[in-house]
Amino acid sequence: MxxxxxxxxxxxxxxxxxxxxxxxxxxxxxxxxxxxxxxxxxxxxxxxxxxxxxxxxxxxxxxxxxxxxxxxxxxxxxxxxxxxxxxxxxxxxxxxxxxxxxxxxxxxxxxxxxxxxxxxxxKGFQGFFFESFSFLYHNVGLIGLAIQIPYWWNSHTALGSIGAGTTPGRVYKGKKILGIMGGxxxxxxxxxxxxxxxxxxxxxxxxxxxxxxxxxxxxxxxxxxxxxxxxx
Missing domain, CATH: 2.40.30.10 (Translation factors)
Structure with a gap:
């Protein structure tokens, strides 16, 4: 305190x-x-x-x-x-x-x-929504859209790849992804x-x-x- x-x-x-x-x-x-x-x-x-x-x-x-x-x-x-x-x-x-x-x-x-x-x-769980092109969480914009394009027909809210599987083999700390917003x-x-x-x-x-x-x-x-x- x-x-x-x-x-x-x-x-x-x-x-x-x-x-x-x-x-x-x-x-x-x-x-x-x-x-x-x-x-x-x-x-x-x-x-x-x-x-x-x-x-x-x-x-x-x-x-x-x-x-x-x-x-x-x-x-x-x-x-x-x-x-x-x-x-x-x-x-x-x-x-x-x-x-x-x-x-x-x-x-x-x-x-x-x-x-x-x-x-x-x-504001609950926020992420990527293709129908309205709304990228609320962390102000993720066109970069997030580019990541999502390969998964366009599989899932409208799928995040896609967030890091390489070989090097570094992990997700970088502070990566801007979906999550709980506000509260x-x-x-x-x-x-x-x-x-x-x-x-x-x-x-x-x-x-x-x-x-x-x-x-x-x-x-x-x-x-x-x-x-x-x-x-x-």
């Missing part, structure tokens, strides 16, 4: 829209809303756990949605049942305590740079917070972020080495 520049919050992606600034400039933004949660459920210190971590819970759920160990953990902390628990590794956790409510407007302000993490949209964790760094709407409990972040509407997002202060993160 890498050290964060500061404690962050979790939210729910609502979608994207166009935001008009005061000078008329149109900015594409991702809108993130916040459900009940973002409460500190545990504070770990280097003295007891070998590293300084703040565990935060998000999104209230019914008791039957959680396991008994999860309910016991949250009950010991004296907080409501929450679906998501994530840890933020910090340089110091002295200012945090169990049960503390994290407020977005206190942690961030408009114009701040943030790192946003989420799970990319899963992986990604972080977009140094995105600007355009607007914080406390009334509607939403934050507008410039640009696109991983995930689809309704999924979980994690926002942390952007890491700038030498400024808020030590060079070592």
């Amino acid at each position: 890498s050290t964060e520049a500061g404690v962050g919050v979790m939210g729910t992606k609502l979608g994207m829209m166009s935001y008009f600034e005061t000078d008329g400039t149109v900015v594409p933004v991702t809108v993130e809303g916040f459900r009940e949660g973002n409460i500190v459920t545990q504070v770990k210190t280097s003295a007891t756990d070998d590293y300084d971590v703040v565990q935060v819970g998000y999104r209230r759920v019914r008791d039957k949605k959680l396991t008994k160990p999860e309910l016991g953990h949250l009950g010991k902390a004296g907080v409501i049942p929450m679906r998501h628990l994530q840890e933020f590794k910090l340089q110091s956790v002295e200012e945090f305590e169990t049960g503390q409510k994290l407020s977005v407007e206190e942690i961030f302000k408009e114009g701040d740079l943030v790192d946003v993490s989420g799970t990319t949209i899963g 992986s964790k990604r972080k977009i760094r140094k995105l600007k917070i355009v607007k914080i709407d406390n009334e509607h409990r939403v934050v507008m972040i410039k640009g696109a972020v991983p995930s689809k509407p309704g999924n979980l997002l994690r926002i942390t202060p952007a890491k700038i080495v030498g400024k808020n993160i030590p060079k070592n």
Whole structure:
């Protein structure tokens, strides 16, 4: 786990829209809303756990949605049942305590740079499809088509030869072939917070972020080495 520049919050992606600034400039933004949660459920210190971590819970759920160990953990902390628990590794956790409510407007302000993490949209198994000449995975184009031509009548999705059988007698590491596309964790760094709407409990972040509407997002202060993160 890498050290964060500061404690962050979790939210729910609502979608994207166009935001008009005061000078008329149109900015594409991702809108993130916040459900009940973002409460500190545990504070770990280097003295007891070998590293300084703040565990935060998000999104209230019914008791039957959680396991008994999860309910016991949250009950010991004296907080409501929450679906998501994530840890933020910090340089110091002295200012945090169990049960503390994290407020977005206190942690961030408009114009701040943030790192946003989420799970990319899963697109399943992708490969070569001759009918529509679609080569989605790894952006494989005409080279992939040339490989497929000998197998045109045998199978419309056959990969064909991917390496010599004599030398090197193996498939090179990193060979671009068919596979599962999407559904992986990604972080977009140094995105600007355009607007914080406390009334509607939403934050507008410039640009696109991983995930689809309704999924979980994690926002942390952007890491700038030498400024808020030590060079070592």
